[in-house]
Amino acid sequence: MSSRIEQLLSQVTDPEIPVLSLYDLGVIRKVEETDTAIIVTITPTYSGCPAMDLMEKNIIEVLENNFDKEIKVITQLSPAWTTDWLTEAGKKALFEYGIMPPSPKGEVICPQCRSKNVVLISQFGSTACKSLYKCNDCLEPFDYFKCH
Numbered sequence: 001m002s003s004r005i006e007q008l009l010s011q012v013t014d015p016e017i018p019v020l021s022l023y024d025l026g027v028i029r030k031v032e033e034t035d036t037a038i039i040v041t042i043t044p045t046y047s048g049c050p051a052m053d054l055m056e057k058n059i060i061e062v063l064e065n066n067f068d069k070e071i072k073v074i075t076q077l078s079p080a081w082t083t084d085w086l087t088e089a090g091k092k093a094l095f096e097y098g099i100m101p102p103s104p105k106g107e108v109i110c111p112q113c114r115s116k117n118v119v120l121i122s123q124f125g126s127t128a129c130k131s132l133y134k135c136n137d138c139l140e141p142f143d144y145f146k147c148h
């Protein structure tokens with residue numbers, strides 16, 4: 001794979017979380033380049049996540065604009081994506097963006113003031129893959145990106 005493709009794909013971000021690239025999310029499984037085509041294999045984060053359609057469209061668009069080749073996106077559902085595939089850089093970007101990244105130990109801290117004095121408001125935040133928390137110290141609500 002040419003690093004040019006990698007560079008272009010790293011500019012494609014999650015439509016819901018613009019600081020997170022597809023590489024940070026860990027959804028890009030494989031990129032193949034032939035003489036006539038570029039084939040990108042992705043695994044969606046959450047099945048039925050509407051953001052994935054948009055990401056697929058964005059992948060095709062950015063590659064078509066830069067290569068005179070056929071662009072294909074293949075969706076691979078197995079093995080299923082898990083929050084373990086988020087890169088460390090991706091988790092850091094999430095936190096700085098104000099979203100608590102998935103925490104396998106279940107420790108949720110406020111991205112605004114780093115307080116651990118937080119309370120769950122709703123299992124469902126702005127989207128189904130996040131839950132809504134509120135910080136008891138700075139009183140700011142924030143999303144927690146659920147583990148799965």
Ligand SMILES: [Zn+2]
Nearest residue numbers: 110113135138
């Ligand atoms: Zn806080």
